[in-house]
Amino acid sequence: MQKEDVRNRNTRQRELIIRLMDGNYDHPTADEIYELARKEDPRISRGTVYRNLNLLAETGWIRRLAVNGGADHYDCRLKDHYHFVCRNCNKVFDTPIPYADSLNHTPVGMDGFKTEWHNLLLIGLCPACADREEKER
Secondary structure, eight states: OOHHHHHHTOOHHHHHHHHHHTTOTTOOBHHHHHHHHHHHOTTOOHHHHHHHHHHHHHTTSSEEEOOTTSOOEEEOOOSOOOEEEETTTOOEEEOOOOOOGGGOSOOTTOTTOOOOOOOOEEEEOOHHHHHHHHHHO
């Protein structure tokens, strides 16, 4: 299914999810989108939200960010960029590090492989969690 097909075959629930993701730079999880969606449509199911987020990610409307040891997050920002994940609260943040297209090459010694893109994920503590941890010491 192509990006245009998603819009052409839109449902009311999908339109709601698209609207909730549009300009949402908080990198929400499916459960967070589900909670937001239920405020506007109490009858929407968790499965509907998950299916639509997966469809939107597969067709390029949003990006799915797999976070080790945590739930997937979703990103409306499609331009290549890097992320920081807080190991305490599991929030995901965009970084100001410029995306290095020069890294999109296959390393020497990996003949036959074809690099298409790369991902950099910084892991540590966000300011709020770092401050909380410092106060607990």
